[in-house]
Amino acid sequence: MSNRPISDFIEKYYLHFNAAALVDASKGYVAHLKDGGKMMITLAGAMSTAELGKILAEMIRQDKVAIISCTGANLEEDLMNLVAHSHYKRVSNYRDLTPQEEWDLLEKGLNRVTDTCIPEEEAFRRLQKHIYEIWKDAEAKEERYFPHEYMYKMLLSGVLEQYYEIPKENSWMLAAAEKNLPIVVPGWEDSTMGNIFASYCIKGDLKSSTVKSGIEYMTYLADWYRNNCEGKGVGFFQIGGGIAGDFPICVVPMLYQDLEMHDVPFWSYFCQISDSTTSYGSYSGAVPNEKITWGKLDIHTPKFIVESDATICAPLMFTYILENS
Structure with a gap:
């Protein structure tokens, strides 16, 4: 029996077009790691609700990813799945729902993400009371942390263990917290937890300065990149588009052009999984060569681009990487 069954399968059948691009990009990722390179993974879309944590957590545990950039939604939705999975509702006919059926879901406290409904009370509120206490404690001590650091504190404190509804090894956030993996969360303010934090600020319960800002995330990333770009350098593996990818990739031209650090190397590997197209000026769908012009x-x-569904491709690619590196 082969010890690399997924690799054998895709190398046998994935020979052309997007399938071949998937294999080439996976091999490139493995080669980058074997040459001593490090890799950033960026998460856009609802990848945590798609339960990518089942495979991403193992990538983290096996040191196949050095840093993650993700939306605030992906940060919190992995934890929501961890503590409220049994209360999620799958809606397989989501394309056919009427406005009234959507309204009925709202009244039941079910917030729909494509075919999956997140239970507001069990998911959001279970996290809210604990994260509020951690925010409040930090403010009382005049301490400030990044959004992901507050999540790490909550996970590592053990207060959520009473709620766990999936095997803890399937949570990528828990794996990241245990390794203290660097994370960048641009635009955290538009997430549910960001909205909740803003509501406390409006009520006067918390100060906005208690959570570090996006500009501070960029300076944090700049320091991290300079400390990790020697040798083979840092690669960029982008799932989807949006701010999770747009924000961190700009750290290189900022260092080179704005800070005039001309010894800073470019990203040394690039892959994007996306079904976006360039025909409407979509940055997320731009071919990698366009990024050359931006430094x-x-x-x-x-450079690789897999024009397909990340929920299908990413688990295959991560499994290939785990089997071969």
Whole structure:
């Protein structure tokens, strides 16, 4: 029996078009790691609600990812799935729902993400009371942390263990917290937890300065990149588009152009899984070569784009990487 069954399967059948791009990008990822490179993974969309944590957590545990950039939604939705999975509702006919049926879901406290409804009371509120106490405690001590650091504190404190409804090894956030993995969360303010935090600020319960800002995330990333770009350098594996990818990739031109650090290398590997297209000026769908003109990628940077569904492709690619590196 082969010890690399997924690799054998895709190498046998994934020979052309997007399938071949998936194999080439996976091999490029493995080669980058074997040459001593590090990798950033960026998460857009609802990848945590899609339960990517089942495989991403193992990527983290096996040191196949050095840093993550994600939306605030992906940060919190992994925890929501961890503590309220049995209360989620799957709606397989989501394309056919009427406005009245959507309203009925709202009245039941079910917030729909494509075919999956997140239970507001069990998911959001179970986290809210605990994260509020951690925010409040930090403010009383005049301490400030990033959004992901507050999540780490909550996870590592053990207060959520009473709610766990999935095997803890399937939570990528728990795996990240245990390794203290660097995370960048641009635009955290538009997440549910960001909205909740803003509501406390409006009520005067908390100060906005208690949570570090996006600008501070960029300076944090700049320091991290400079400390980790020697040798083979840092690769960029982008799932989807949006701010999770747009924000961190700009750290290189900022260092090179704005800070005039001309010894800072470009990203040394690039792959994007996306079904976006360039026909409407979509940045998320831009081919990698366009990033050369912005000072993000070098002419010689290995570049891949898999124009497909990340919920299908990412687990296959991560499994290939785990089997071969």
